Amino acid sequence: MIALELTVPVACWRKGRARELVETEVLPPPATCYGALLSLVGEQDRERHRGCRVTAGLLNAPVISTVLRTFWRTKNLKVAKGNGENAGPDQQQLVIDARLVVWCDSGEEPESDAPLEARVVRAMRDPGSVERTGAWSLGESTHLINDARLLPEGRPPAGCRAFLTTATGVLTLPVWVDHVGTRGSRYAVGGLEALTDVPEVRRLPRIPLAEGAG
Numbered sequence: 001m002i003a004l005e006l007t008v009p010v011a012c013w014r015k016g017r018a019r020e021l022v023e024t025e026v027l028p029p030p031a032t033c034y035g036a037l038l039s040l041v042g043e044q045d046r047e048r049h050r051g052c053r054v055t056a057g058l059l060n061a062p063v064i065s066t067v068l069r070t071f072w073r074t075k076n077l078k079v080a081k082g083n084g085e086n087a088g089p090d091q092q093q094l095v096i097d098a099r100l101v102v103w104c105d106s107g108e109e110p111e112s113d114a115p116l117e118a119r120v121v122r123a124m125r126d127p128g129s130v131e132r133t134g135a136w137s138l139g140e141s142t143h144l145i146n147d148a149r150l151l152p153e154g155r156p157p158a159g160c161r162a163f164l165t166t167a168t169g170v171l172t173l174p175v176w177v178d179h180v181g182t183r184g185s186r187y188a189v190g191g192l193e194a195l196t197d198v199p200e201v202r203r204l205p206r207i208p209l210a211e212g213a214g
Helices: 030-041 116-125
Strands: 002-011 053-058 063-072 087-105 147-151 160-165 171-176 186-195
Touching: 002 116, 030 053, 030 087, 030 116, 030 171, 053 186, 087 116, 087 160, 116 147
Parallel strands: none
Antiparallel strands: 002 087, 002 147, 053 087, 053 160, 063 087, 160 186, 171 186
8 A cells, every 4th residue: 555645725526416506525535536646647547447445634624715706608699608697606615725645555456567556656756757648636627736745655644534434434425436427426435534554455445346347
């Protein structure tokens, strides 16, 4: 198991059922962390590392702000876009100055000559070895990661609260998102728990294998 310590100045980890007010989770869901790790190593096939375990932890209590913007919509074709009834309010919660730890364990990935865990270590130690496009973000493309450092033994700094699975948890976060119809989306139930050492692997949410896989 390895971990990355990250800082993200501004982010929104949108709750799945948020609509007019785009609410945010307090920390990035496992599915979001998995996508960020794929981006880090330059992997464009999100199926590639299914089976690994990924989660996040908070190192601080970030402020959550709400921004009010104007978005364009089409209510009246006779009115110019962005004017009158073709404009509406848009509210979004933003997490400000989050300090995080993201864990990755590839022990349950199908056999691979390059598991995600090893690729993350290589990308952090030799960034020039990775071919990727765009800036590195945690969630939306504008929610950029500012600092990152490798924690090769997976041990978090003091004061960490991690999302770990438990049958009686109060948080339900996505581990796999089906962007067409949501039918294939999968979730993990857990809660935030204080950590002083490496988390138990079995309590890290698992990115599910494809249906019919082992």
